[in-house]
Amino acid sequence: MQEKTNTSLSYPVNTTPATGKAVQAGPGVHWLRLPIPFELNHINVWLLDDGDGYTLVDTGISSTKTRQTWQQIFKELIKNKAIKRVIVTHFHPDHFGLARWLCDEQGAEYVSSQETVERTALLLGKTNRENDDARKVFYQRHGIEDWEIFEKFLKGNLYAEIVSGNPLDNSILGQGDTIAIGGNDWQVIMSYGHAPGHICLYCKTLNMLISGDQVLPTISSNVSVYADQPNANPLRDFLDSFQAFAALPEDTIVLPSHGKVFQGLHRRIEEIIGHHDEMLERVVSICQQAHTVTELVPKLFPRKLEGVNTVLAFGETLSHLNYLHAERRLQRKLHAGRYIYSATTD
Numbered sequence: 001m002q003e004k005t006n007t008s009l010s011y012p013v014n015t016t017p018a019t020g021k022a023v024q025a026g027p028g029v030h031w032l033r034l035p036i037p038f039e040l041n042h043i044n045v046w047l048l049d050d051g052d053g054y055t056l057v058d059t060g061i062s063s064t065k066t067r068q069t070w071q072q073i074f075k076e077l078i079k080n081k082a083i084k085r086v087i088v089t090h091f092h093p094d095h096f097g098l099a100r101w102l103c104d105e106q107g108a109e110y111v112s113s114q115e116t117v118e119r120t121a122l123l124l125g126k127t128n129r130e131n132d133d134a135r136k137v138f139y140q141r142h143g144i145e146d147w148e149i150f151e152k153f154l155k156g157n158l159y160a161e162i163v164s165g166n167p168l169d170n171s172i173l174g175q176g177d178t179i180a181i182g183g184n185d186w187q188v189i190m191s192y193g194h195a196p197g198h199i200c201l202y203c204k205t206l207n208m209l210i211s212g213d214q215v216l217p218t219i220s221s222n223v224s225v226y227a228d229q230p231n232a233n234p235l236r237d238f239l240d241s242f243q244a245f246a247a248l249p250e251d252t253i254v255l256p257s258h259g260k261v262f263q264g265l266h267r268r269i270e271e272i273i274g275h276h277d278e279m280l281e282r283v284v285s286i287c288q289q290a291h292t293v294t295e296l297v298p299k300l301f302p303r304k305l306e307g308v309n310t311v312l313a314f315g316e317t318l319s320h321l322n323y324l325h326a327e328r329r330l331q332r333k334l335h336a337g338r339y340i341y342s343a344t345t346d
């Protein structure tokens, strides 16, 4: 399949890696791709030379196919060295999935943010059944009748199937921290909204940014409201997070989790902000007449949605509604057991 290209960006690496093979993205920076069984069919992970071994950023989903790909990488690339450290940008299964397995296999140290560690503990723990009733009310109020897929997705059952478990030990990174990898300093830039405590890494010497899912070249990453924080405003957090990138040079080489290595950081950030602005205006215009979330979803996402995409489209719609509600551009009323949204009149 021909990979999508965003013509407003430039692509300094003129090839993409085949599954299990590495492409050099810069000095000591190996770009690898792992398969994922979703519509989005791959994740990029970054293997960085680190003295007598490697530091890996992100891990792939836990599946037989991904483990086999890793076995091939161990044999052909890692050889008699080892992955000494595994950094996970955020808790999503394509990033965190094989963290435990890789740490066990390679004797690696696990590094992530406080929020990632807490979130994976919650999702893989036994405690999240306690919130069943609150979640049920949340879905009902938004008009969801068939909430089986939401339950499966959010209770951690599905998550537990596609991750290899929590690593036995961890080290925490946060805003302002710097981590030395192979003689280069990488500065931690935290972002929020797509996932709590999402780590990006910037290296001034290499002029490179490992952007995770915060800045992607052709798609905008999902920003969702979930039942555990029904009135959260993750879109505000997501958009505010871009401020932390303002001082980075426009020609920064961006290493994203999906798509191709690119340059044009600020152009791309403007496009992403523009996409959300446009969606916010559409929501306000549709809500000139009162709508529930479930009535809005097919108007904003007209293609047929299935499985996890149903959950993501619902969450993304609600993140735009919560943003507009906080800005007082929409009002929300509980009417006959359902939340309805309508534009406020100035």
Ligand SMILES: [Zn+2]
Residues within 6 Å of the ligand: 090, 092, 194, 195, 213
């Ligand atoms: Zn993600």
